[in-house]
Amino acid sequence: MATSKKSTESTPRNPMELPTLDELKSLIGQFKLPGVDVNALAEWQRKDLEALAEANRQAYEGMKALAQRRTEMLREALTEWQENLKESTGKDAFAKQSEAAQRGMQQALDNFRELAEMEAQARNDAWKVVQERINENMANLQKLLPTRRS
Template sequence: MATSKKTAPKKTAAAAPKAAPRANPVQDIQEAMAKPFKGVTERLQALNIPGIAERFKEMNVQGAAGALLDNGRKDLKALVEANEKSYKGLQAVVARQTEMLKSSISDWQGAVQGMPGKDPKENLAKLDEMARASFKRALDDMKELADLAAKSQADAFNVVRERINDNVEQVSKLLKRGGK
């Protein structure tokens, strides 16, 4: 005798509610980084190891953890800013390339439309002159695009360089303070 099995309808990925995108991904990362540190100081002090509480007070563990988290937040912010500058620079380069290409195409179209009915020698001379001018303009355009790209990358690198300098300065201060 055959029995039929009733199965529950399968849930599809499309039926699952989608989570709303987070408003601030930097804050999400900061919270994820801070999560393991929450309560660590209290738990270590609760171990009641002789002298540990005094040592934590000397080291200012909570202040150090806060400084570490703040430093991480600043690093992430600097990376986001550097990426934004790099992306905007890339957009500017692409936009300028598009303008240059449109200009070149319209110049050639205008020249070719003006040629019919003229002397073939004159047409060849005009094409030769246009080719030379186009080649010179292409070289100038490449230089302009390279300068645009270099500037945007330099701006992005400066953001990261400043953050690295801040980190080195903070480490130097901590080392000086720890040696006293």
């Protein structure tokens, strides 16, 4: 009977999972840099990773909402198209088709504008998270660097 041997190797880390603070400290500590506050550096990197994860989440949510809205618009357009086909018989069929085409064109332009605004908002929301973290990093760097006196 074969006995199962427990692997001493750790299971591979999910690449989408953020490292823990202890893992960051351990990784940075391997470099043994004199005069460097490993805890502060690890915390700094953790905040960077959190900001990046949040920016990705914001971008994902924005694109998801965009895709859902685009699907809704397609359904609405197909429903309207079916209704127009039902009404396209009779004496005034050409006038109804012309009017429906004008409404359809205006709706397409409105939809395009709405989707463009949603996409821009999603991009701006994600960038804002990154930009705020960059500003925090710059402020931290200014605190760490010695000031010149004239």
